[in-house]
Amino acid sequence: xxxxxxxxxxxxxxxxxxxxxxxxxxxxxxxxxxxxxxxxxxxxxxxxxxxxxxxxxxxxxxxxxxxxxxxxxxxxxxxxxxxxxxxxxxxxxxxxxxxxxxxxxxxxxxxxxxxxxxxxxxxxxxxxxxxxxxxxxxxxxxxxxxxxxxxxxxxxxxxxxxxxxxxxxxxxxxxxxxxxxxxxxxxxxxxxxxxxxxxxxxxxxxxxxxxxxxxxxxxxxxxxxxxxxxxxxxxxxxxxxxxxxxxxxxxxxxxxxxxxxxxxxxxxxxxxxxxxxxxxxxxxxxxxxxxxxxxxxxxxxxxxxxxxxxxxxxxxxxxxxxxxxxxxxxxxxxxxxxxxxxxxxxxxxxxxxxxxxxxxxxxxxx
Amino acid sequence: xxxxxxxxxxxxxxxxxxxxxxxxxxxxxxxxxxxxxxxxxxxxxxxxxxxxxxxxxxxxxxxxxxxxxxxxxxxxxxxxxxxxxxxxxxxxxxxxxxxxxxxxxxxxxxxxxxxxxxxxxxxxxxxxxxxxxxxxxxxxxxxxxxxxxxxxxxxxxxxxxxxxxxxxxxxxxxxxxxxxxxxxxxxxxxxxxxxxxxxxxxxxxxxxxxxxxxxxxxxxxxxxxxxxxxxxxxxxxxxxxxxxxxxxxxxxxxxxxxxxxxxxxxxxxxxxxxxxxxxxxxxxxxxxxxxxxxxxxxxxxxxxxxxxxxxxxxxxxxxxxxxxxxxxxxxxxxxxxxxxxxxxxxxxxxxxxxxxxxxxxxxxxxxxxxxxxxxxxxxxxxxxxxxxxxxxxxx
Amino acid sequence: xxxxxxxxxxxxxxxxxxxxxxxxxxxxxxxxxxxxxxxxxxxxxxxxxxxxxxxxxxxxxxxxxxxxxxxxxxxxxxxx
Numbered sequence: 001x002x003x004x005x006x007x008x009x010x011x012x013x014x015x016x017x018x019x020x021x022x023x024x025x026x027x028x029x030x031x032x033x034x035x036x037x038x039x040x041x042x043x044x045x046x047x048x049x050x051x052x053x054x055x056x057x058x059x060x061x062x063x064x065x066x067x068x069x070x071x072x073x074x075x076x077x078x079x080x081x082x083x084x085x086x087x088x089x090x091x092x093x094x095x096x097x098x099x100x101x102x103x104x105x106x107x108x109x110x111x112x113x114x115x116x117x118x119x120x121x122x123x124x125x126x127x128x129x130x131x132x133x134x135x136x137x138x139x140x141x142x143x144x145x146x147x148x149x150x151x152x153x154x155x156x157x158x159x160x161x162x163x164x165x166x167x168x169x170x171x172x173x174x175x176x177x178x179x180x181x182x183x184x185x186x187x188x189x190x191x192x193x194x195x196x197x198x199x200x201x202x203x204x205x206x207x208x209x210x211x212x213x214x215x216x217x218x219x220x221x222x223x224x225x226x227x228x229x230x231x232x233x234x235x236x237x238x239x240x241x242x243x244x245x246x247x248x249x250x251x252x253x254x255x256x257x258x259x260x261x262x263x264x265x266x267x268x269x270x271x272x273x274x275x276x277x278x279x280x281x282x283x284x285x286x287x288x289x290x291x292x293x294x295x296x297x298x299x300x301x302x303x304x305x306x307x308x309x310x311x312x313x314x315x316x317x318x319x320x321x322x323x324x325x326x327x328x329x330x331x332x333x334x335x336x337x338x339x340x341x342x343x344x345x346x347x348x349x350x351x352x353x354x355x356x357x358x359x360x361x362x363x364x365x366x
Numbered sequence: 367x368x369x370x371x372x373x374x375x376x377x378x379x380x381x382x383x384x385x386x387x388x389x390x391x392x393x394x395x396x397x398x399x400x401x402x403x404x405x406x407x408x409x410x411x412x413x414x415x416x417x418x419x420x421x422x423x424x425x426x427x428x429x430x431x432x433x434x435x436x437x438x439x440x441x442x443x444x445x446x447x448x449x450x451x452x453x454x455x456x457x458x459x460x461x462x463x464x465x466x467x468x469x470x471x472x473x474x475x476x477x478x479x480x481x482x483x484x485x486x487x488x489x490x491x492x493x494x495x496x497x498x499x500x501x502x503x504x505x506x507x508x509x510x511x512x513x514x515x516x517x518x519x520x521x522x523x524x525x526x527x528x529x530x531x532x533x534x535x536x537x538x539x540x541x542x543x544x545x546x547x548x549x550x551x552x553x554x555x556x557x558x559x560x561x562x563x564x565x566x567x568x569x570x571x572x573x574x575x576x577x578x579x580x581x582x583x584x585x586x587x588x589x590x591x592x593x594x595x596x597x598x599x600x601x602x603x604x605x606x607x608x609x610x611x612x613x614x615x616x617x618x619x620x621x622x623x624x625x626x627x628x629x630x631x632x633x634x635x636x637x638x639x640x641x642x643x644x645x646x647x648x649x650x651x652x653x654x655x656x657x658x659x660x661x662x663x664x665x666x667x668x669x670x671x672x673x674x675x676x677x678x679x680x681x682x683x684x685x686x687x688x689x690x691x692x693x694x695x696x697x698x699x700x701x702x703x704x705x706x707x708x709x710x711x712x713x714x715x716x717x718x719x720x721x722x723x724x725x726x727x728x729x730x731x732x733x734x735x736x737x738x739x740x741x742x743x744x745x746x747x748x749x750x751x752x753x754x755x756x757x758x759x760x761x
Numbered sequence: 762x763x764x765x766x767x768x769x770x771x772x773x774x775x776x777x778x779x780x781x782x783x784x785x786x787x788x789x790x791x792x793x794x795x796x797x798x799x800x801x802x803x804x805x806x807x808x809x810x811x812x813x814x815x816x817x818x819x820x821x822x823x824x825x826x827x828x829x830x831x832x833x834x835x836x837x838x839x840x841x
Binding site: 004028111114131169172173176177237238239240241244245251254256263264366 | 380475498502505506507550553557559571681711714715716718719
């Protein structure tokens with residue numbers, strides 16, 4: 001086994017939660033509003049891709065225990081096609097992590113550190129993540145475990161002081177045009193939900209397998225809950241102009257003024273965000289590295305961490321020429337490609353594997 | 367042993383390198399290098415240029431009080447400030463020209479007050495608001511005002527009670543003698559369905575004998591489609607605030623029939639609810655106002671410990687509320703056709719389909735909306751005395 | 762200026778190698794490291810000189826163009 005470390009089911013749940021939520025609360029409220037208007041808080045509930053992906057992950061793991069999806073590819077469709085598909089998968093992960101890193105960098109530079117070059121911000125994050133990833137899955141798991149309470153506390157620290165300024169009428173009329181607006185708003189969220197595929201890579205490494213399923217499902221529930229709360233708060237504060245801002249949740253943090261004492265809390269938002277992004281990038285980075293090491297049949301993934309880190313940084317610079325294009329792509333082609341790679345492909349693999357199993361089963365019997 | 371030592375060295379090296387980066391090297395600015403703006407004013411000059419004036423708060427370690435340029439020679443209160451102005455084609459343009467006049471980097475983070483001059487307001491607001499929303503510096507929670515005359519003149523004032531004119535205006539807004547509108551709320555109103563907005567107006571009470579000039583909030587500016595179209599006086603503003611559910615403090619004086627005097631109430635709590643109705647082509651709104659008041663002064667010959675009299679007072683109070691709101695309504699509906707009460711939103715929330723069908727005709731519908739004000743007041747307490755020992759013959 | 766960037770990249774690669782090379786046991790691992798590092802270095806240098814090279818996003822955008830157009834039409838109808 002390339003990775004000798006093991007994580008607990010609990011840690012895996014936390015890793016998954018932090019692997020999805022931070023960037024989701026950053027940019028999605030604005031995009032969701034454009035499609036769903038005042039139903040935007042209902043959108044996160046339509047987490048279809050999350051459920052489908054998780055189903056595929058767990059069933060595949062049941063058929064091929066101990067293997068993640070890249071390894072399962074080879075078993076299901078043969079060595080050469082499997083290797084090709086696996087490579088495509090890993091390249092897509094590299095692409096996605098580039099987008100995530102770019103999103104992170106653009107936010108930090110655009111809202112706080114205007115003159116700092118993007119590469120400094122991205123590069124330093126990659127460096128720190130590389131060091132963590134090099135330590136192994138246990139390190140990343142422990143980080144997630146450690147940082148989750150901090151993330152949740154800071155999140156509440158932003159939501160609770162803003163309550164006096166929230167206007168409930170902003171959320172009416174509910175479902176005026178039926179389900180369609182919230183579904184349309186949910187479209188872009190499917191990218192994030194399909195990122196649950198990362199569970200496939202973590203599942204083989206969980207020590208207490210029985211609890212893994214519950215842990216991940218709870219994580220999904222928490223993700224949906226967090227997004228609903230974030231969207232609802234943003235909607236109730238900003239109302240009609242929610243879609244105008246690129247980072248509505250940041251505006252929320254800036255608006256807090258409790259007793260003239262709790263003000264200028266956007267620094268807290270930045271803190272949540274960096275913490276969250278750190279864990280997210282660590283998880284994705286780790287998955288990429290582990291997947292690559294297994295694909296190349298290496299005995300250890302540690303040597304390739306830094307070179308892949310370089311590729312990741314490059315990927316983030318290369319994915320889009322500017323922020324507008326990035327946002328546009330995220331709300332369109334990235335959603336499609338994520339659904340293809342992370343939902344459709346795993347389901348197809350699952351179907352094939354299932355058919356194969358039955359076929360082999362009957363062949364063995366017959 | 368050797369490997370661990372090397373690891374330790376590397377670890378320390380990485381950490382120290384990162385410590386350098388923690389301060390955000392590129393974007394670092396020392397506090398001494400910042401010009402902290404507490405209030406900003408925008409005016410339109412004679413030749414249609416935007417003039418941006420800012421009030422810079424001088425931290426104690428900086429210069430001596432007297433400075434040349436456009437400063438106010440008198441520093442009231444504890445803080446020292448200075449006013450600088452520059453003109454430009456856009457707000458950002460003016461801001462950059464302003465930077466040329468100041469030795470420190472202009473810092474918007476503490477700017478809590480924006481004042482728009484009257485001439486600029488009549489010309490149009492949209493451009494400056496665009497800047498304020500887009501630029502990451504100015505804050506969404508800052509208060510916005512319209513000034514009678516030039517905003518620059520308001521900034522020059524140095525009121526005695528507070529540290530700066532910014533604090534002074536902001537606190538007055540908070541006291542809700544007039545409206546209290548933040549930038550976010552203004553943006554919402556302007557971008558909302560009604561396309562109409564209101565802002566508190568600031569007026570300068572000129573210098574009198576032994577008293578310096580000071581600024582106070584008097585009335586409101588009514589905006590339609592981003593331009594100022596009219597002004598509401600204090601009384602109408604109160605009516606406006608009733609309808610917008612923004613009344614928090616206030617004293618109401620009524621003169622009940624056959625009472626031979628006045629009674630004054632202090633408002634303790636108030637709640638306004640807008641209930642829209644659409645019946646065919648008839649659009650109407652029912653305004654339900656509920657207030658809780660205490661009596662603070664009784665100069666009538668009514669004995670207020672008698673419940674029947676309280677009833678009488680209640681009726682008078684409710685009539686008063688109705689009168690004020692109707693004044694505001696008349697002005698908004700008939701004079702300016704500006705839906706400053708956000709009736710549009712109320713209709714949308716309850717009747718989304720009808721609203722979507724008619725939203726382009728709102729300008730035609732709004733003046734015809736029938737508004738019925740129903741006030742219900744509860745007089746909670748008569749203050750500390752019941753039957754006044756000072757006025758004889760109270761019945 | 763651009764050449765300094767390339768030098769910087771080379772320096773970075775050298776640093777990585779200096780740290781990792783002695784540690785990696787196994788020929789396979791060493792080759793993997795070298796391959797990815799060199800690939801990274803080449804790509805980085807290429808992007809220094811031609812930053813406008815279309816990236817994977819453009820490729821995927823082109824691939825999914827028809828679907829994107831469909832979505833755009835749907836949203837135009839509703840939000841208009």
